[in-house]
Amino acid sequence: MQALSKILPSLSNLQRLHLWRAGLTEQTLTSLKSTVSLCLNLRTVVLEGNPLPEQAFHILIAEDSPLTHLSLRNNCIGERGAHLIGAALSTARVANRSLLYLNLAFNSIGDVGAKHIAQGLRLNRTLLCLSLAYNRIGDAGAAYLAEVLGPFALTHDEIVERRRQMGKWNSLPSQTQIADSKNESWLSIASSSSLEPSMSNTTRSSTRKKDMPKKEENQTASEGNLTPGRKEETKLTGKGPDTKLARGKGVKPAAKEKNLSVFKQEVADQGSRLTHTDKTVIPVSKVAETSEPEIPVLETEVQYREGKVIVLGNDVLTSLNLSGNRLTEQSLSSFLSSVSQQPAGGGLLRLSLSRNCFQEDCDIFLKLQELMTLRDPLSKTVPGDEEHEQAV
Template sequence: MSRKKAKEKANVEEEASKNTAQIPNEPVTAQTFDEYQCIGNLEMDFARLCALLEVRHIPAVRNKQPTSTTTETEGEDTDNTEVSQSQVNTSPHWSKPCLQVELESDDPLSAKSLNISGWKIDEQIFRVLEKMLPSMSRLQSLHFWQARLTDQMVGSLVNTVSLCSSLRVVLLEGNPLPKQSYHLLLCEDSIVTHLSLRNNRIGDDGAHLIGSALSTTRSANRNLLSLNLAFNSIGDAGAAYIAQGLRLNRALLFLSLSNNHIGDSGAAHLATILGEFTLTHEEIVERRKLLLERRESQPSPGADTDPSSPDTLPSVPSSTSLNTSKMEKKSNKNKKESSKKDEKVAGNKDIPHKSNKKAPDTKVSTSKGGKLGNKKKQTSGDTQEDKCDTSPNEVESVEIVNPLLDQSVQCRDGQLILPGNTTLISLSLAGNRITEKSLPRLLSSLQLQTEGGGLLRLCLQRNNFSQECEAYVKIKELMKLRDPLNKNKHEETEQEDQKT
């Protein structure tokens, strides 16, 4: 009996050794974990760092050659093809611990993607990853699937990602967090451009935090281009929070809210930000502050103020607006001497509209914002405004301007009307609870969007309305006309007809 147990023990140890990373034979000069200097070779660094922490079972590192598949967060509706409903609803299947690494070439320093799937990351392994990732200069994508990360780990991950020179794609899926810390990955200074948060049970509370991270009147995410929130039990309230975040966000291009619990109310909120919407009192007050800062940054006084200009705002019946008016009077008095009458007039008016000058925005103007403008230009092609015959400096100045200072703001019946979000080019609401009731609202907002920007793709499949519904048919026809692929096919057909 003892021989049988000994044999079984030997087999277990042999199996464990096959699935455990081998520690390199080269001597390690560092005596402690903190002294070790990473060289960018994931397999070597990982094994040595684990040894310095005395990790008992070191996960294996498996390298694979690059594939031609594209990232799911590029706006494609791959939620159903890559994650089946059975995978979403069943408990996670924990596999043997290993790090799956995709290399650009045979060079061990060319790791471009790291995937950790189906096993729990403990504090020691996470500490190793934190130290190792910044040294991987070519790493572009980091994927955690059912890795049982904690809120504290995600908070630390934000700082680690900021130290990685090339890492821009983060997929954190199947990792429910008690404190819903996902929004930290969308902070204003985050360099992440593609973020997937599928199957995390985010719900309406988590959507509230994410919506606030997308934008508020005082801050906005400047770099995130695509966000996947599929399979997260987000309802109407959560959709309203996301819509609120899209009011002043002018970076996000792709958004997936598929396979959630969004109904007509949530769809209506999303439709509102796609078309024209009225500025709130808080947004008007912030706009006044931005206009004042812009005026103070321009030394030369403007010409006669046009009362009909949208920059000349209607008075706001509140103490905040009165204080703003007093600040304007004081600022004009310090800039130039004039009569009391002139000072009073200037104090009640905002700066005149200047269309040919750059409008710096001290709240949101950053060098990152300028870079984002160029990224958006390359990604979305013809969907950005002012796309023709513009120099790089002009493109940068257009991209970093706060939406509250948009030159297209109109004043109607004492209210300020802001053009809708035309930066978003792909929206997926497939697999929700939308009925025929909210479709006319969506159609109306889409019709308000001009050819200079707006949605090019809207997914509404698998909702609670008939495919033959009149409003839905019109939406599909409108999207078909906007689809760049269909336009290219149409142009090719015309060219062939002309040749024949």
């Protein structure tokens, strides 16, 4: 691993690393994680047949991990490893934003491990493909996985974290005003307050005052009636121009302070409107832009129903493989209910349920299969293909 740590970062074209039954240990896995972060174009890592006592594979799914494809098949991952992987996928505060494909087939995740993986899918909006084939998952674990695909209620801890983060957003306008009041840079913020017209009028009037002699001078020269000096003197000494210039000199101090206070209040009201509203749907992720990492619990739209905060569900995951587990018709009903509530053209597009504990000719499976066939874009045949297939 020390040799690889020196060689791999120098391979600028390296995109895939496959270590099958390489005898990894906790120490070499940590070294591998550091090496992967140094490889510019390495995005796929396959670690199969490398069981570890501590099951610390989650370090490859950290928030700052550059990997997009990770395969951890046949690594004896149990409940502990599934718990660590689920927490790495997402929590109420942090989430992985790079991993697109995760293969956990042929492990020992079980129902409890499936619950942890489902917990990680609640607020993860990056992962597209997940394989949990041959993991001894029954109806209890499948119910948690099906729940996150449809609308579900936030837990108490998630609601508390959401309110805490929203409180930080609410304090942003007042903090911005205090910080920017020293240099008055907040005046550049776009707003529809009454200060903006007065400021623009003052600027235009002062500009008009400077440019007026030149404009009149050009007019006089073109007309030839008066000399430039006389025309300019007439304009500067007349009552009309003097009145206009007096009006354009600016706003009175009292009125200006009033306008400034109105502007500040509108900025604060705008921030509160973005975070607090009577609407059922609140896209809090659009509240403001900041250099801090985005909070997963604030990125999803929510609805309020019967005193509960309802999330619309994970509609980013497109492929889920649960083949070779212990699912019965009860799990089929849960998936059918959740998938049918997902928006058309999005959400789960492929669901693999072969080799489970139900008859493939049962009504509920046929309904689910028909629904998934309509959703899967790869299963749609071109007109005329059916006749061609029959002929073949």
